[in-house]
Amino acid sequence: MATTGKRTIVVGTRQSALALTQTGQVIDQLKAICESHGLDYTFEIHKIVTKGDQIIDVTLSKVGGKGLFVKEIEQALLDGTIDLAVHSMKDMPYELPGGLINGAVPKRVDPRDCLVSKDGQDLAGLPPGAKVGTSSLRRAAQIKAYRPDLTLESVRGNIDSRIRKLETEGFDAIILATAGLKRMDWDNRITAYIPEDVCIPAVGQGALGIECREADAEVRELLALLNDEDTAYAVEAERSFLGALNGGCQVPLGAHAVLKQAQDGTRTLELSGMVGTPDGSTLLKEIQQGSDPVELGRSVAAALRARGADDILKQYGGAHGA
Structure with a gap:
């Protein structure tokens, strides 16, 4: 990977202590990658206030809408104010705006x-x-x-x-x-x-999503070096499940995929998915295994729909995975 000269990459993030900490950790990893690959990049943090940060006196489900913690950051990416963004993966809606991609999923931390x-x-x-x-x-x-x-x-x-x-x-x-x-x-x-048998985690919990512009080849190549294939593989199944249920804000939803390595070296995933009513009186859970993360997510979602998730989604209007 070659660069055309020194470039400062502007990294967008929320301004909470956790957001700044995890952004700093990502930048440290990127600096190490640059050093080991002879890349001449510097990094600068740009703090952004999101709608979810501004409204803190009501529950997230009552605020409504998807992407409460990412929309303003994504707009800064589209405007060219920043070059990449560090998100908690569980904050990212299934569908990203046109022109933006998830460039890397670093190694996951404990999802529980x-x-x-x-x-x-x-x-x-x-x-x-x-x-x-x-x-x-x-x-x-x-x-x-x-x-x-x-x-x-x-x-x-x-x-x-x-x-x-x-x-x-x-x-x-x-x-x-x-x-x-x-x-x-x-x-x-x-x-x-x-434990997960009591509380299935949110889609992408414990993982980060590093978003960038699809057209920015330099940043995409850099982020490819940061990506953790096993984490990305698991998170893709969880996000496919979220997309298949049109995850929004009003219904409890969770999913967690665990990588299973067979003796012959082949990889499969075990995906646990959950949809429930807000009062907890109904919890629908499904566990399946598969090697195609997108198909696995859709299959678990379809199984839950067949068992009554559709009725819950219709009654409460969308799914909430936080």
Whole structure:
């Protein structure tokens, strides 16, 4: 890969502490790639406020619309203000604007949800009626199904502000994505991991999506060196599932694909998918295996539709994977 001269690549990101941390980590990886491949690029961070960052006093499902945390950043890409964008993959809608592509999916961090509790209990150990905070319909529905006695209440804001609300707003526990805490080196705050058989993660949870302009050959070639094939393979199945269900904002939805390596070296995926009602009274789950990620995602979605997901989607109007 050759460059025509020194270029400063402008990297767009949200301005939360987590977004800036994971963007810095991606830039560090890109710098290492440049050094090992003799590439002459420098990197500059450009902070962008999204609609999802501005509206923090209501739940995401009530804000409505897709791409709450990416639209303004994508516009900056289209305008040429930035050259690539670092997103949490679970924030990215299935369909990207024309002219933009997902240029890389770096190696995934732990995709599970986790519990941060005030008194050190795990999910099973919380007292009856305990007040649990989450910003996600997907988490709330699955936790209600597992522990219908708990009181689930909305909690929005950055990771640190949500953790502070354990004390300031009387929560007994809050549920967060493990990956965010790990990226911030806050593993010690995790009280317990929530197993997937209790709470299937969001589509793409734990992974990042590095978006760029389709026509920018230099950046695309650079990002190809950052891409982790195994992570991209798994995430493609999850996103195919999301696309097949037309994932929006009003219905709990989750999917997680795990790579299975056969003895003969062939790769397959095991994809777990979930669609439910917001109150957790109905949770439809399906697990299938396959080698084609796009077809696997569609197949799991079709199986759930046949078992009643269509009725749920029609009643509540779209799916919410956060």
